[in-house]
Amino acid sequence: MAVTDAAIDRIKQMITSGELAPGDRLPKEADLAERLGLSRNSLREAVRxxxxxxVLxxxxxxxxxxxxxQPHLLLEAMSFVVDFHRDDTVLQFLEVRRVLEPAAxxxxxMNMSDEDVKELRAILDALPDEPTVEEMVTNDLRFHRHIAAGSGNPVLCSLIDSLSGPTTRARVWRGLTQEGALDDTREQHVMISDAIAARRPDVARAWATVHVAGVEEWLRRTL
Structure with a gap:
């Protein structure tokens, strides 16, 4: 194991063991390096x-x-990495969305408060009667982010949010090229919202699957 990797691993062990808790300040560099048996340069690289x-x-x-x-902090690195996706990997991101979003x-x-359900409907109502593709996609992102947050699982929410970037372009492509795509999106959003408001998780899951699968199937045919 490289020296810097060993230093990272030792700091990680201090955190996972509870010796260092969230918000705690690390000992001074010289003291921590001596305690861990590391050079100050190696420790500095690990901290960086x-x-x-x-994490630090x-x-x-x-x-x-x-x-x-918090999950949203730790998963920011994944968001950074997925921004380097290539067009031929978009389908793979959509496949992952198809697994995660229906569950969320x-x-x-089951978990959204009545106030959050009202806000979800307000997001849909904010969309103009004849939206542009950009307005629809922006509204779509807000809609799904609100649902993910309403799942009550911050890790799941952060994972879904990190996948939004790679699939945004596919949504724009579909809106520009597929006839009726915007109307389909609006209708499916309403069905998802109604199922959530009615507290019908199985129906909500089914409509979410249809919604994501529609983009995925269109992209498969296009590619």
Whole structure:
């Protein structure tokens, strides 16, 4: 194992063992390096690497702290990586969406508060009668993000959010080239919203599957 990797692993062990908790400040660099049997350079590289993936927060003039370790922070790195997708991998991202989003939608039907359900309907009502493709896609992203948050599972919500970028272009392509795509999207959104409001998780899951699968099937034919 490389020296820097060993340093990363030791800091990770301090966090996973509970020796360092979210929000805790790390010991001074010299003290921590001596304690872990590492050079200060190796420790510095490890801290820099862990800061890049939001495990540590380096505050100039103050010290280095463990972050909150919330899922949205830790999964930001994945969002950064998936932004490098190629067009031929979009189908793979849509396949993952087809697994995750119906599950999140079913959970939202059980866990969303009445106020959140009203807000979901308000998102749909905010869409103009004759939206542009860009307006529809923006509304689509808001709609699905709200449902993911309503699932009550922050990890699932963060995973779905990280997949939004790679599939946005496919949604725009479909809206521009497939006749009736915008009307289909609006209708499916209404059916999903109604199923959530009625607290019918199986129906909500089914409509979410149809919704994502529609984009996926269109892209398969197009490619």
């Amino acid at each position: 690497a862990l800061a890049l993936i939001n 927060d380096v505050r100039q003039g103050d010290g280095t702290y463990v972050t909150s370790l 939608t079913a959970m939202a039907a």
